Amino acid sequence: MSMASALRELLRSGPGFGGAGLMCLLILVALYVLLAFPLDFGESQWSNPVVWVDNPKAVPPTWTNALRREALPLHRVFEGTEPHTVQMARSGPVHSWRFPLTYASSHPPTFLAVTLADVKYAERPPLVLISLKRPDGKQLRIYRHAVRGPREDESGPFQRYAQTPLRVQLSTDEATVTAAQNFLADEFDLRLNGAQIGGRVDRILFGVPAGDSDEAFAPLTGDYEIIVQAALRAEGDSVGKVRFVVGGAVFGLMGTDSLGRDLARGLLFGLPVALFIGVIAAFMSTAIGTTLGIASGYLGGRADITIQRISDIVANVPVLPLLIFMLFIIGPSLWIIIFILVAFGWPGLTIQIRSMVLHMRTNQLIEAIQSLGASRRRVMFRHILPQITPYVLAQLIFAAPSAILAEAGLSFLGLGDPSIPTWGQILETGFRTGGIYVGYWWWIVPPGLCIVLTALTFMLLALGIEPIVNPRLRQPAS
Amino acid sequence: MSLLRPLLVRSLTMVGVFFVVLIMLVLTLGLTGFSDRILAATIGEQLRGERTALAETIRDPDEMEKVLEKRREELEIFYGLSTPWYYRLPRTALRVLTLDLGEARTLRSFDGSNRVFDIVTERVPNSMLLLTTSLIITAAIGIIGGAYLATRQGSWLDRFVSGFAAVSFAVPTWWIGILLILILSIQLRILPSGGMYSTPPPTQPLARFFDLVSHALLPVITLVLVSFGPSIYSIRTITLNIAQEDHVKIARAKGLPESRVRLRHILRVAAPPIVTGLMFGLAGSLSGSILVETVFNWQGMGRLYYDALAGTPDENVIVALTFIFTLMYVVIRIVLEALYVFLDPRVRYTD
Amino acid sequence: MTSLLDVRDLTFHYADRAGAVRAVDNVSFSLASGGSALGLVGESGSGKSSLALAIMRMLPSNVARYDGQIWLDGQELLGLADDRFRQEIRWRKLALVPQGAQNGFNPVLRVGEQIIEPLVVSGTAGKKEARARAQELLAYVGLPTDVYLRYPHELSGGMKQRAMIAAALILEPPLVIMDEPTSALDASVQTQITNLLKRLKKELNLAIIFITHDIALASDVCDDLAVVYAGEIVEIGSAEQVLLHPSHPYTQRLLASIPRLHADTTPQFIPGAPPDLREPPAGCRFHPRCPLAFEPCAQENPPAFELADGQMARCWLFEDGQEER
Numbered sequence A: 001m002s003m004a005s006a007l008r009e010l011l012r013s014g015p016g017f018g019g020a021g022l023m024c025l026l027i028l029v030a031l032y033v034l035l036a037f038p039l040d041f042g043e044s045q046w047s048n049p050v051v052w053v054d055n056p057k058a059v060p061p062t063w064t065n066a067l068r069r070e071a072l073p074l075h076r077v078f079e080g081t082e083p084h085t086v087q088m089a090r091s092g093p094v095h096s097w098r099f100p101l102t103y104a105s106s107h108p109p110t111f112l113a114v115t116l117a118d119v120k121y122a123e124r125p126p127l128v129l130i131s132l133k134r135p136d137g138k139q140l141r142i143y144r145h146a147v148r149g150p151r152e153d154e155s156g157p158f159q160r161y162a163q164t165p166l167r168v169q170l171s172t173d174e175a176t177v178t179a180a181q182n183f184l185a186d187e188f189d190l191r192l193n194g195a196q197i198g199g200r201v202d203r204i205l206f207g208v209p210a211g212d213s214d215e216a217f218a219p220l221t222g223d224y225e226i227i228v229q230a231a232l233r234a235e236g237d238s239v240g241k242v243r244f245v246v247g248g249a250v251f252g253l254m255g256t257d258s259l260g261r262d263l264a265r266g267l268l269f270g271l272p273v274a275l276f277i278g279v280i281a282a283f284m285s286t287a288i289g290t291t292l293g294i295a296s297g298y299l300g301g302r303a304d305i306t307i308q309r310i311s312d313i314v315a316n317v318p319v320l321p322l323l324i325f326m327l328f329i330i331g332p333s334l335w336i337i338i339f340i341l342v343a344f345g346w347p348g349l350t351i352q353i354r355s356m357v358l359h360m361r362t363n364q365l366i367e368a369i370q371s372l373g374a375s376r377r378r379v380m381f382r383h384i385l386p387q388i389t390p391y392v393l394a395q396l397i398f399a400a401p402s403a404i405l406a407e408a409g410l411s412f413l414g415l416g417d418p419s420i421p422t423w424g425q426i427l428e429t430g431f432r433t434g435g436i437y438v439g440y441w442w443w444i445v446p447p448g449l450c451i452v453l454t455a456l457t458f459m460l461l462a463l464g465i466e467p468i469v470n471p472r473l474r475q476p477a478s
Numbered sequence B: 001m002s003l004l005r006p007l008l009v010r011s012l013t014m015v016g017v018f019f020v021v022l023i024m025l026v027l028t029l030g031l032t033g034f035s036d037r038i039l040a041a042t043i044g045e046q047l048r049g050e051r052t053a054l055a056e057t058i059r060d061p062d063e064m065e066k067v068l069e070k071r072r073e074e075l076e077i078f079y080g081l082s083t084p085w086y087y088r089l090p091r092t093a094l095r096v097l098t099l100d101l102g103e104a105r106t107l108r109s110f111d112g113s114n115r116v117f118d119i120v121t122e123r124v125p126n127s128m129l130l131l132t133t134s135l136i137i138t139a140a141i142g143i144i145g146g147a148y149l150a151t152r153q154g155s156w157l158d159r160f161v162s163g164f165a166a167v168s169f170a171v172p173t174w175w176i177g178i179l180l181i182l183i184l185s186i187q188l189r190i191l192p193s194g195g196m197y198s199t200p201p202p203t204q205p206l207a208r209f210f211d212l213v214s215h216a217l218l219p220v221i222t223l224v225l226v227s228f229g230p231s232i233y234s235i236r237t238i239t240l241n242i243a244q245e246d247h248v249k250i251a252r253a254k255g256l257p258e259s260r261v262r263l264r265h266i267l268r269v270a271a272p273p274i275v276t277g278l279m280f281g282l283a284g285s286l287s288g289s290i291l292v293e294t295v296f297n298w299q300g301m302g303r304l305y306y307d308a309l310a311g312t313p314d315e316n317v318i319v320a321l322t323f324i325f326t327l328m329y330v331v332i333r334i335v336l337e338a339l340y341v342f343l344d345p346r347v348r349y350t351d
Numbered sequence C: 001m002t003s004l005l006d007v008r009d010l011t012f013h014y015a016d017r018a019g020a021v022r023a024v025d026n027v028s029f030s031l032a033s034g035g036s037a038l039g040l041v042g043e044s045g046s047g048k049s050s051l052a053l054a055i056m057r058m059l060p061s062n063v064a065r066y067d068g069q070i071w072l073d074g075q076e077l078l079g080l081a082d083d084r085f086r087q088e089i090r091w092r093k094l095a096l097v098p099q100g101a102q103n104g105f106n107p108v109l110r111v112g113e114q115i116i117e118p119l120v121v122s123g124t125a126g127k128k129e130a131r132a133r134a135q136e137l138l139a140y141v142g143l144p145t146d147v148y149l150r151y152p153h154e155l156s157g158g159m160k161q162r163a164m165i166a167a168a169l170i171l172e173p174p175l176v177i178m179d180e181p182t183s184a185l186d187a188s189v190q191t192q193i194t195n196l197l198k199r200l201k202k203e204l205n206l207a208i209i210f211i212t213h214d215i216a217l218a219s220d221v222c223d224d225l226a227v228v229y230a231g232e233i234v235e236i237g238s239a240e241q242v243l244l245h246p247s248h249p250y251t252q253r254l255l256a257s258i259p260r261l262h263a264d265t266t267p268q269f270i271p272g273a274p275p276d277l278r279e280p281p282a283g284c285r286f287h288p289r290c291p292l293a294f295e296p297c298a299q300e301n302p303p304a305f306e307l308a309d310g311q312m313a314r315c316w317l318f319e320d321g322q323e324e325r
Ligand SMILES: Nc1ncnc2c1ncn2[C@@H]1O[C@H](COP(=O)(O)OP(=O)(O)OP(=O)(O)O)[C@@H](O)[C@H]1O
Pocket: A478, C014, C015, C016, C021, C023, C042, C043, C044, C045, C046, C047, C048, C049, C050, C051, C060, C062, C099, C213, C277
């Protein structure tokens, strides 16, 4: 049967069509990921907490708001480089950034944070002020920061926060707490001590006292404005970058984990990794299994007996305990996982191929070729291999899901390769940090679904291919 | 006696498997230098202890170093670190074979023992409970469902089950466990999310039993859920193939009642291949249960793996677990092989 | 109405993806009484086994058509309810030694157990009694009695065949259908079996339907012969009539194709191939291969014409009762 007609037949069967379609989709997404993500995504981003500080921790995806009666606040990030306005004051130029924020949620933000980067000054350090203008017309200063002055052995021009930007978590910052305290006292004549305010700064800043008790606050929705001002001391001084984060209670397409990592990105990166594991492990174990099977069946004699004995034993080794043990001793590495999966994955195929070859060896054509003096190797690879290729191909596809599942299981036990994020590892952190017990479903369900979908794609493809390579199955049994 | 020979041949393969695993353990420990590192660490720890003890009698630091150095050499000989691993480890392997498994670093048995033997063996029954219960339930569902489905070949139910079986192969057991926890114990609060008993455990035996059952329910359901589809499907296929054999036609021609034909001439003949299927599935079930125990905090050997891996790894426990796990697997396999030989008269005489 | 078995217009078609497989078409014959054997002879695929299955009502799931009449001992079988047929007819009145009886035994049960099964299940006899009876039968068919305790795979092909015959006799049925009982056996074993069959006829007064593709073998055992071609019986008569005076062109060809030891004629092959039973040729089914075909042959299927007493042939040549020679 030609490739083209085989393909046509594959697409005509239900599972074959589904499998091929899904596989195309997966490959496209994987290609996108390979182009869009750095290859060291794991080390440079995923396990680097700095990348994720400004994200809300362990919040569900944004689209879940559509299912809620009361929408949770969105995550808002404001960033500015060039100042929006420049004014001249007595002390020097004042650069301001104004970020309008329409706040509609009845829940306060989960946190407020500000980041400053690339501050340059000639002689005297600038002063940064942050204020919040509320819909009720009230305005308060929530933060004030004097950039560090020159050190003794330092000479100008001075640079600050170039390598490590300054990040302040306003919600827990003492200065902001004090500001909130003063604000309540001045505007609402409400006197609360630090302990009463601590942890509820966001609620106070984005609400009004509800009246029932001193500590109750009603949300205040409407148009806010965040004003960041940098009082510079000389022309040419500058603040390179300002970033203000109003932490949401929902985030992105897939939500975040407890470190604030964007799960959508982790899940995306997991796809090429899973495909790689499945394909490489399946390919290598199939190659070994086929070669040994042909050798065993064709050579016969002592080689055959040896190969059969070894396959018999290796096929019966319980792999998972051994995998755990070896990964533990050698250290978690994706390559070790693949190596062991291959090392124990070949015998089943060897045994099957051997019996097929034994069948074929008595085939007259092969006998004739042999009597013409073709070398053993030539007969094996030129005449026997092509005949079993379709079958081997189906087995190749069948072998992929089990490798994917095995890697996921090992990762789940904490034996995953820490430098490469996989779906299993995402699940593992979700489980280890107790995510399931507090119902963080967005952290638990999608990675599992990804695993199932990928494994299922291979399964469907294999099911679609099987009747084509195995003509006996094409006839319905009577 | 005629049963003995084939059984012996089959058991021998399993014994071979067992020794191959043992050799791999030894090789891994030796070749990676892991064993040396562990011994060096043990010696270092012991020396540190002795240093503090000696500090009271020996004041001179130089002399102290000398004494300790001598002591180190003694210890290295005592622990065998002075000899290369390939001389030392076979002896260790022999010791392990006699179930002398050493001591755990931090893990303790339920009653506080730090002997690895105690820690591991007290968990074996818990693991077996989970594994055998789910295996038996799966087999029962498989046999009943498979035999039924064989009479409905090509029906929508048949197609559904074959699809379901294919999907089952693509689903990680442990993830299903997590999902069930998420739904049944976190959202709906119907069943406990983990452990084997409530805290504090009920004292009255009957209440204790029901407590155990309620805790075992979710893990067992998980294990059964992912394996019953393939089980039904494979038994259906076996049954169908046998139902087409000539002897079944003859049984019908003999005028035997249909129920008898099904039981004695189809199912009974299907028993050996079904046992073979169980054998093939066993390694998978064992792996599945390691992970499911982890998910449900079921105090079996699988959970022990997780505990030994998390935090400060307890290498003696991990070595012992791998060893005992393989042993357990081999023993169950030999039982199944025996069952097979018993069920299939054809293997009794031929080799 | 004294005949033991009377089959009339039995038709049995399988459903196939392409349509109906007309494996048995309008077959009629009768078997006079106990102690005689009817041979059904025909090429592979001509529908012999299907005919046996149809008589035993061992229908596969893909039956397209199943009708006609089967009278056994004065009782019509086709109209009988399944349950009664199973309890009253199967193995009691009608036993079958299937084609490839090698696989007729359940591989995991002992041979004896399987022989006595119908006896024990129907409650006719206790286990001990049944065992004694089975061992007696085993001895009768020429097997050592310890076969009773052996498993099928411990028996040779010939032994299994004999054991199967013993199994068929356990309820003492008046009629046994034997489908190719000797085809997988070597010549000497084959002779032993045919001798056994002859003994059964004589000593047990058993009626046998003997199915084979080997007309010489059939003539050895049988009193009457029916030649099956493409789902039809094309000629039937006493063995003597059919062998010495084959009338139907197909029978003639069939006989000519047999190699003979002491003859100078070389065997002649029948040209062409047996028809596909999905679409048998219109008219006489043999006409595409028949050297004597003439006008009506392709038009209409000939009915059975009576030749001499009891001999019948389905061939237009005999429409006027004349025989061409
Ligand atoms: N279950 C079935 N479904 C469809 N066709 C069938 C079935 N069983 C038999 N046939 C077809 O019916 C025809 C007659 O088959 P049957 O087995 O009766 O022939 P036979 O004369 O016994 O041949 P042989 O000598 O090879 O046993 C054949 O063409 C066969 O392919």
